Amino acid sequence: MNSFSLAPLYRSTIGFDRFNDLVEASMRVEAASYPPYNVEKKSEDEYRIVVAAAGMADEDLEIQVEKDVLTIGSTRRETADETQYLHRGIAQRAFKLSFRxxxxxxxxxxxxxNGLLSVDLVRRIPESAKPRRIAVNGTASKLVSVDKAA
Incomplete structure (x- = not known):
């Protein structure tokens, strides 16, 4: 695997230490291969994760968010029937996917x-975190909020 350093980017960023660490960590971690999934961008602030969950029921799946990590998992269900398979191509094994x-x-x-688990995500930025314009004048600065369209 080729590796490269992001150190030159650190000189021009302030307060993005955690972001840089996440980028480097994501380059080191191999992607999960089971189950297959898609990450879709529906709009500027809406996303969707679609996981292939063939043969699974609602009660087989577990979704949780803890400390900004979304975890999607399943448990293997034991079947009471003793079916003899000639070919078993539909995997129903336990899995765990994590998304920061x-x-x-x-x-x-x-x-x-239809065998697809869709998890819809939305970005909701509070007013206190939105960009704002800071007026410059001789005595006191006044904060003015900035619209996205401006």
Whole structure:
């Protein structure tokens, strides 16, 4: 695996230490191969994670968010029947996928339809974290909020 240093970027960033660490960590970690999943960007502030969950029911899946980490997992269900398979191509093994969520990303809904688990995410930035313009004048500075369109 080729590696490269992001050190030159550190000189031009202030307060992005955690972001730089996340980028470097993501380059070191191998991607999970089971189950297959997609990460979609629906709009500027809306995302969706779609996980192939063939043969699984709602009660087989567990979704939780803890300390900005979204974890999607399943437990292997024991079947009472003693089916003899000639070919078993639909894997129903336990899995655990973890996704680190950026600041202000919230899980909105989760639905299971046609063997696909869809987890919708939305970014909700509080007013205190939105960009603002700082007026410069001789005596006291006054804060003015900045609209996205401006």
């Amino acid at each position: 969520l950026a600041d202000y990303i919230e899980v909105q809904t989760a639905t299971l339809k």
